[in-house]
Amino acid sequence: MKILVGYKRVVDYNVRIQVKSDGSGVVTDGVKLSANPFDDIALEEALRLREKGVAEEVIVVGIGPADLTAHLRNGLAMGANRAIHVVTTDAVQPLTAARVFLKLIEKEQPGLFIVGKQAIDDDANQTGQMLAALWDRPQATFAGKIDVSIESGATGKVTVTREVDAGLEVIEAELPAVITTDLRLNEPRFIKLPDIMKAKSKPIDSIEFASLGVEAHDHLKTTHYAAPAKRSKGVMVKDAAELVAVLKQKGLL
């Protein structure tokens, strides 16, 4: 079977985000961009499933401007067989992303669509769930462990251990299905130099957003960006006795 992996490019997680003083956005000029860490985990899991013989082909899919190809090459260098680039200069919100991915699914007929549980820029945590709804297929969000058993082709089932507030929930879903990945699912591999060379010859299929027939129907309008309220710097105490005294004074102990 094929596995499609949603692979988003975001501001690198080590960058300290600065809000523009006029509240029109965050500073992104000259800021380092990287793969969304949760999507790297999604890709790693897809590659491991291919290495186990569960899948034959891993395809990374991204939506973004022309220069997104460099990012998709990283996914290819990590080990994906090929990439699909849906080209648009517009910012895409989760519902639109899900509609785009559904179009790609209709074309590719994968057994699994794996994507990070959230992107660390908008922190929306929506795309996988929305895609599963539009596709009318199972969703297994916040995956910490995945076991796939294939009957034939793309039919089979997946057992997923989900990291939920109450503990670990195990569910079983028929394929095809959508899985969103949590942090502890795996540790993504590092890209080696020879892999970067090899990735140069792997295919990236470019599709114009407009040609997919997806209505970019984004309903949310961001009107203002602000820096979060800062907590004021506190006091240092010298020992346990003083700490207890301060907490008692505040009525906290």
Add this chain to the structure above:
Amino acid sequence: MSKILVIAEHLDGKLNPSTARAVSAAIAVKPEAIDVLVLGDSVDAIAADAAMIEGVSRVLTVARAENAHPLAAVLAPQIAKAADGYSHVFAPSTTFGKDVAPRVAALLGVAQVSDVMSVEASHTFKRPIYAGNAIITVEANADHAVVATIRTASWPAANSGSNSAPIEALTLDVTLPTHTRFIELKQGSSDRPDLQSAGKVVSGGRGVGSKENFEIIYKFADKIGAAVGASRAAVDAGYVPNEMQVGQTGKIIAPALYMAIGISGAIQHLTGIKDAGTIVAINKDGEAPIFEIADIGLVGDLFKIIPELEQTLG
């Protein structure tokens, strides 16, 4: 006028306090009605709890065997159907709400506002992005329903007890999928206060050093009646189970007292505790970032300080 449907979260026949927090956010919209929807196999006790929350107009229940466990694929079509006629659908931004709400939004063909921190107007909300490093104001289209998840740490639980909203059973004509099945839930058994609603929380980090050493955190927490949390590093290292993780990808909490012990304070952890009343940091590294946001800091060896704290408390 606004009419809000709040999706109840529950487990083992009990209403989760996150529901009353979502009701608080609903009240802030100043709607003409707030109805709570309870989907379960056995709903009576949960519905009775929900009916007591102040501000709730009606409690609607759907009792079906398929609703025994919170499977998003099963619940979402029922919620989407029940949402007919409502201007807003709210769910708590817990793993339950995060799982099901986007599926509902997609079925309704509308965008979702995740992690609502404040309500500015009926369709205008504030929410965090970039792990809380920026707060955006978003406007949803008022021509159709708004689906939103409510950042529970930003909202107090609506008062409970004085209300007795009517409870009505709903019959929804929806075909439910059978492609997703619940197998089991492995949850730690604990007599300690619930991490997400506790007034006091004691958390340990990598500095605690091992699963065995974590006993010192449990013991101290029990002494002051606190829930126990942990940093991602402590969970990744296997000291404690995942459900104890506090931070961007774990639980976002707002206790009156938060004690971070042996936690350096990665930005992802700080995201989870920003709304705490008083933050206490105990760390042997005086340069640790946790001291930047702590209200009270104490530099030193936790294995020496915690016994001293216990001794001082008597």
